[in-house]
Amino acid sequence: MAVPPIQARTAVAVRGVRVPLLLDIVVGLLVAVALPLAIVAIPNTISVVAALLPPDASQVAMMRAHGLALPVMLLAVPLAAVAVRRFRAAPVLVAGLTLLAAADAAGGYAGSPVMVGVLRVLHGIGAGLLLPATLVAAWERPRRRFLLPLWAGMLAASLAGAQALALWPLARATSWQVTLQPYPLLTGVALALAAVYLVLWIVTSGGGVHVHGGVDSVAGVAGVAGVAGDPRDAGDVERPSAAERGRLTLAAVPAAGIAVLAVGTTFDWPPVLVIAAAAVAVVAMLGLGAVAAFDGPGGRALAFTNVAVGLVVLPTAAQTTYVEMGGVRGGPGLSGLWLPFTVAAAIAVVAACVVGAAGEQKAGKLVGAGLVAVVAGLCAIRLIAPTPDGPLLVVPFALLAGGSAVALVAALRPVRIGTALLGLSLCFPAVLAGFLLGTGIQLTHLREIAQSGDPTKPELVAQAFVDALWMWALVGGFAVVGIIVVASWLGRREPGSSRREAQVLIPSPTLSPEEAGTESGETPSDR
Incomplete structure (x- = not known):
């Protein structure tokens, strides 16, 4: 029986223009939503609703437990940075938002300092995952010249407004547990966006990066995305050392x-x-x-x-x-x-x-x-x-x-x-x-x-x-x-760091250009 010849498989960009553009839009939305959620986990607002705490609850213990989010976050960020470089941004984004969503869902059932401490540790880990994951998600996209400024602007805006964002849900609070779940709906929206991003990232083989023989083709990404093949616009996709x-x-x-x-x-x-x-x-x-x-x-x-x-x-x-x-x-x-x-x-x-x-x-x-x-x-x-x-x-x-x-x-x-x-x-x-x-x-x-x-x-x-x-x-x-x-x-x-002076080879008047290049250590093959 005749066996048809095996055709060499080549990388094909399916919907090469639309999918990368959609990915960029989803990443931009994730940056705009997930960064404020991560930063709003920092403030310790339990003292604002101290009057709503149970009579037998220790305010000092509650405040100490509620304040665990930031110490845990600053420890989680560098470790999450290692993870996001190993597993890429999409899975880490989903993991971070899942932790935040789980902590928000369980926040209504908290009743002791121990439980508050556990949930705030989850907030800190989730937020610590989101910060490097959103940065890498923006960095590895072809349109990072827009997404990186958006990331930096949202980080700065979130830092400036985090305390007010954490306090606004408490203005008419009838339960102190609202401090543990200030924006549950927004967390759900962000988790849905992260799921969409994960699916698109899987469909496009790692966020639009075509792999030829195991080597990431940066120029291929730029060409598919319509960035005129500029590797700087294609993003930094090399593996971590x-x-x-x-x-x-x-x-x-x-x-x-x-x-x-x-x-x-x-x-x-x-x-x-x-x-x-x-x-x-x-x-x-x-x-x-x-x-x-x-x-x-x-x-x-x-x-x-x-x-x-x-x-x-x-x-x-x-x-x-x-x-x-x-x-x-x-x-x-x-x-x-x-x-x-x-x-x-x-x-x-x-x-x-x-x-x-x-x-x-x-x-x-x-x-x-x-x-x-x-x-x-x-x-x-x-x-x-x-x-x-x-x-x-x-x-x-x-x-x-x-x-x-x-x-x-x-x-x-x-x-x-x-x-x-x-x-x-x-x-x-x-x-x-x-x-x-x-x-x-x-x-x-x-x-x-x-x-x-x-x-x-x-x-x-x-x-x-x-x-x-x-x-x-x-x-x-x-x-x-x-x-x-x-x-x-x-x-x-x-x-x-100082500006280096340009080194210009000036041929000697008695030498030909080829001889001058040889004298300076440069060979014709170098040129």
């Missing part, structure tokens, strides 16, 4: 130490020790960013940018939100904060996209400009807050969110994905350090009031929170300025 995995795993070590310090400070540490622990955490993150062996240029600048943004944006926005809630010196209340946060989020996304569209040389100069805008936002907090005029708060929040978005996008432009993940792993230990610094400053002011015995204590307590916010804005501003200076100094000392 052992050195990259080692660096990411190493980042988990100081993160674990900082997490242990943060949990320890909840056991009545003196304010001085809390501040000292925060200072140690900041120095550790900056030290790791300074000595880490990054893969390619720009790693140190990105590391320092992540530390600066994490240190001040969310802790500052959280303190300002509390002061302006209405209970402290007549702020506009949560309803009056809608406009400032919405405008700040829009400015952050737009500014990030503008920087993403700029040339790489121009974008590289905007890292410092973005951090300077963050410092200006801290100065505006010192000058404006507290204020009963809600729209006036657009100024500090827009500077904080927009400046951090610009700095993050500009710092991300020249780096590779492994370096970007390592920089992200430094951001959230810095967030925790910022909260510790802010808490230490608040405790210092509140203990002075508690020991005064003044009959006007409620008014003094309110003023103490305002004074603590002003002091924190001052400390945070000087910290960011110091980071800018140190990053600039180390950047100049970095090998290869």
